[in-house]
Amino acid sequence: MVLGNSVYTFDMETGRVGHGLSGSRALRGLIDLNPFLSELPRPTRQEFASTFTTRSSSRNDQLRGSVGSTVHVVLSGCVYEESSYGEDTTVRLHGAGAVLGVAEVFSPELHAPTARCLNSTLTLAVPLSRMRGIVEHSSVIAASLGKVLADQLLVAERVYNRRSLLPEQRLAGLFVHLLDRCAVPCTTYGRMIEGPSQGDLADALSVSRATVENALKVLRDRNLVTTGYRRYRFPNERELASFGRVRTLSQTVTGATKVQ
Known part of the structure; x- marks a missing residue:
């Protein structure tokens, strides 16, 4: 699995994240696992990436x-x-x-x-x-x-564009999406989101910052997210996806996950 700029091993049964690759091996892994590049035949992918x-x-x-x-x-x-x-x-x-x-x-x-x-x-x-x-x-x-x-x-x-849902449900759905595309390592839950401010999240959902602040409070009260400065950690991704009414093909089990 890809977390930040590294490629890690991930055990689907235990939810444990193993040590990551580094250097050129990590770059090759990032290219091979990239959702866009991985769709290309390997020879085409290698030639394409080299340009x-x-x-x-x-x-x-x-x-x-x-x-x-x-x-x-x-x-x-x-x-x-x-x-x-x-x-x-x-x-x-x-x-x-x-x-x-x-x-x-x-x-x-x-x-x-x-x-x-x-x-x-x-x-x-x-x-x-x-x-x-x-x-x-x-x-x-x-x-x-x-x-x-x-x-x-x-x-x-x-x-x-899921405007029929409550703001906190829309935000939960956005978090699930960002975990799939933008996650970085987290020592407590395996992975987290780092980078977007509350203002960035508000811009993405086309709502006010106050609306996002209130939505985050609801998610915190439900123990679906803990927050820091531009950091968002998720004790239970399955519950987050369920609350956000998101159906995912493969959801990471978090809560007991530790970076080894």
Whole structure:
């Protein structure tokens, strides 16, 4: 399993997280386990990844400006992406598997969203023009990028646009999503979320910060989350998913999990 910038062993029966890989082995693991890259045939994946530059960024570093000239495949970390359409602004929080700039690959006329890192982030970067050339010559990669776009639309409906639910349920659902894409190691529960502020969470759900503060209080009272400065820990992920009305294919059992 991927936690932060490392790849760890994970026992599904015991819920225990083992020691992580390091160095080049960790990078290869991050590439092989990446939700986007793992869909590519291994030879294609290796050739594709070799055309990119590995970029390590810190919190508040800007990955993409208003003129998005670089495409980033997120290997690990948490990224705040803001899109503007006239007076309307949409915020999405991305993690492993996201391809920042994928829409502009297919639609050059689109206005590029801005993107900044919320914690330590590792990406594979390639100029947008080069990515367009790759897509023109590889139907396999073009199809995989198309799936990324489709996944973004699905996530928008299943995570961000559930306005019929209570704010605390929407926030719980967002946490489940971020645990799947942006988790970092946690000595108490195996993994946690680190990086987004309450304001970032509010922007992503299109609610006020006060609404998020109240939603967090409800989750804390139910012992579904404990909070620190830009840190969110979850004593029981299954209960979190259930409360947030999220159905997941494979939920990590937390509560007794320890990093060995």
